[in-house]
Amino acid sequence: MNNEILINNQQMIVSQTDIKGKITYVNDIFCSIAGYHREEIIGKNHNIIRHPDMPKAVFKLLWDTLHAGKPIYAFVKNMAKNGDYYWVKAYVKPILNNGFVESYVSYRKPIDDFTKELLNGIYATLVEYEKNHTVEESFSLFLKYLKDRNLSYEQFINRLSTKKNVTNVDTSNIDLDKFHTDHILFKINIIDKVKRGAKVEVVDSCCCAFGKELERLKDKSFTSHPDWAKLVQYHKAVHAHMKDYVFKAQSGARQDELQSLLSTVESDTIEIFKSLNNVVDQSK
Numbered sequence: 001m002n003n004e005i006l007i008n009n010q011q012m013i014v015s016q017t018d019i020k021g022k023i024t025y026v027n028d029i030f031c032s033i034a035g036y037h038r039e040e041i042i043g044k045n046h047n048i049i050r051h052p053d054m055p056k057a058v059f060k061l062l063w064d065t066l067h068a069g070k071p072i073y074a075f076v077k078n079m080a081k082n083g084d085y086y087w088v089k090a091y092v093k094p095i096l097n098n099g100f101v102e103s104y105v106s107y108r109k110p111i112d113d114f115t116k117e118l119l120n121g122i123y124a125t126l127v128e129y130e131k132n133h134t135v136e137e138s139f140s141l142f143l144k145y146l147k148d149r150n151l152s153y154e155q156f157i158n159r160l161s162t163k164k165n166v167t168n169v170d171t172s173n174i175d176l177d178k179f180h181t182d183h184i185l186f187k188i189n190i191i192d193k194v195k196r197g198a199k200v201e202v203v204d205s206c207c208c209a210f211g212k213e214l215e216r217l218k219d220k221s222f223t224s225h226p227d228w229a230k231l232v233q234y235h236k237a238v239h240a241h242m243k244d245y246v247f248k249a250q251s252g253a254r255q256d257e258l259q260s261l262l263s264t265v266e267s268d269t270i271e272i273f274k275s276l277n278n279v280v281d282q283s284k
C-alpha cells in the first residue's frame with residue numbers, strides 16, 4: 001500500500017476507452033502493473049485508477065484537448081488496486097472513424113525521478129488549491145505557473161521530458177557571465193584609452209548588448225521583482241559614471257577623484273549582477 005511500482009522502460013502500458021472514458025481495452029502490462037484482472041476493469045470508468053494526488057486541472061486539460069479532437073501528453077500518477085502508485089507519461093489521442101471520434105487510446109511510458117520530484121511539488125500545490133477553489137480556478141493557477149515561466153504546456157512537457165528544470169525560459173537564457181565580463185572589459189577598455197590619450201566614446205546604458213537585453217525583457221512578468229528596477233538603475237549609473245570618468249580624466253581631474261569614480265563603477269557592477277541573480281533565482 002502506497003509503495004511506488006517501478007515501470008521498466010521497455011514496457012508500454014496501453015488502454016482504450018469509449019468517448020465517455022469507459023475502458024474498452026487494456027493490454028497485459030496494464031493489468032499486471034495496475035493489479036487488476038482484465039474482466040474486473042473492462043467497462044469501468046478510467047478514473048478507477050485515479051490517484052488522489054492528481055489535480056483535477058490536469059484531467060480538465062486532458063478532456064478539453066481530447067474534446068477538441070487533439071492528442072495530448074500528460075504526466076499522471078496512477079493508483080493500483082492495492083493502493084500502490086506508479087508515474088507515467090501518457091500520450092492520449094482520439095481515434096477517428098469516418099471523421100468522428102469513436103474512442104480514445106492512451107500509451108504510457110515511465111518517467112524519471114527528476115520529473116516525478118518536480119511534478120510532486122506542482123501537483124501538490126494544485127490539489128491543495130482545489131480544496132477550496134473550482135477546477136477552472138485551479139486550471140488558471142496552472143496556466144499562470146506556466147506563463148510566469150514563459151512556457152506553453154507543450155514546452156513544459158518537453159522540458160520535463162528532457163530532465164530540464166521548469167525555470168523561466170527568458171531569465172534562464174540570460175548569460176550572466178557574458179554580461180558581467182563585458183562590463184569589466186568595458187571599464188578596462190575605457191581606462192586604457194583614456195591613459196593613451198585616445199578618443200573615447202562611452203555608450204549610453206540603453207545601447208550596450210546588456211542594455212538592449214534589459215529593454216527586450218522589460219514587459220516580462222518577472223521584471224516586477226524589486227531587484228529588477230534596482231539593476232536597471234545600477235546599470236544606468238555604471239554607464240553615466242564611466243562617461244563622467246572620461247570627461248573628468250580629460251579635463252585633468254585629480255587621481256583620487258577618478259579612482260573614486262572607478263570604485264563606484266566596480267561596486268555598482270557587482271550590484272547589477274547580484275540583483276539579476278536574485279531575479280533569475282526567484283523566477284524559477
Ligand SMILES: Cc1cc2nc3c(=O)[nH]c(=O)nc-3n(C[C@H](O)[C@H](O)[C@H](O)COP(=O)(O)O)c2cc1C
Binds near residue numbers: 015046049054106
Ligand atoms: C484514453 C484515456 C486514458 C486515461 N487514462 C487515465 C489514467 O491512466 N489515469 C487517470 O487517472 N485518468 C485517466 N484518464 C482520465 C479519466 O477518464 C478521468 O477523467 C480521470 O481519472 C479523473 O477522474 P474524474 O473525471 O472522475 O474526476 C484517461 C482518459 C482517457 C480518455
